[in-house]
Amino acid sequence: MKFNEISNVNPMNKSQERLQAQSESFADKSVENFSKDQAKILKYSAELSGVRDLNNLPSDLPEELINLINKNKDAYIDFLRKEKKLETTFIEENIKIYKEKFQPIILELKEKISQGDSKNIAEYLGSGSNGSAFCVVVEGKSYAAKFSKSITQANFEIKPLLKAKGIPHTAQLVSYSFEDGVVIMELLPGTDVTNFTPENAPLYSDGDMIQLIETIKIMDSEGLVIDPKPSNFMYDEKEGFSILDYHLKNPNNGFALPQEIMSLGNMLSARKLEYLDYKDQNYDEKPKMRVIEYFKIYLPIMVRLINILNDKYPDIISGWKQKKMEDKNDPRISSIDLIDRKYIPQEATLMPYLAKLEELGF
16 A cells, blocks of 8 residues: 555645654654664654655655665554554644744854854853753844754753743743754853852852752652753842753652752852862862862851751651662662761861751751
8 A cells, every 4th residue: 555545644635844743753752762763864854744755755865865764664654554643733833933933043053153163153152961052042032042962862852841841940942953953942041050150159048049949849740850960050140040951750760859959059059160270389289178168168058958948848858868768778879978078178167067967967
């Protein structure tokens, strides 16, 4: 039976957006995650939408695309048979929005990026392990455009963004394109907390910390978990904290809500520290001083965080302690104390905070 003779998969009366959306859905649901085929189908999804008969392919298609179609044709037709009422409204709307609103400026930006060091162009926002972000302005509004290092990584990152839609103080998905390898999000207010030096760092209020805890609790209820790197947290004096990067929760991962919240001390203590020059005559002393300066920030924040949790979220403290006890009793798990005193310098200015933490049970 020919592809175009199967009523529920007949592409002849479908829009190009619908066909592209079906290709994206097939790649997401019926091809191995992070595989080469998945990356290729997502990359070619726009071009595949122009193919109306998979049994009679246009002669000008790239050889790679022809091989891809021939390899996956039967599986694709079977997928469409089973998914007779495949819901692709969001994907179709995204395709239209991207083409009309974002693609022209993204193509201009990609041209700029291709001409040299992307970190030197005005639009550059920053880079992480999975890609780089740039600021684009469309219709007077600024957005963050992230180019992932791989298409399959971008596909992976879109899933938590969809679940976080409408959660305040989190990165919000606006549009995306696998063809151009970009995910567009609303630009979060404020500054990456790792860009604050000890001298210019804001004094986070208890209200700021409670707002961050509440955001993470809402995310947890939606099946989302933070990526606990300080660079994923933004701070603005008016808006408070925002969370830049997060993932789908893995039920087999021990990093549950109590562990997320108790890890916030590291994020709240992050500072941009002075570069250590090994040629400096006082180099041997400076790392020791840096450790002391870090604990001067970290220990007071942990006292405040634990006091807030004891007062407003005792279930988080008890949940954390229960998991800690389970880990200590499990020989397969290496467990360290939250406040590991053997790594903390015996410095007079730190002693009152250590005493307070001990009083609090840590």
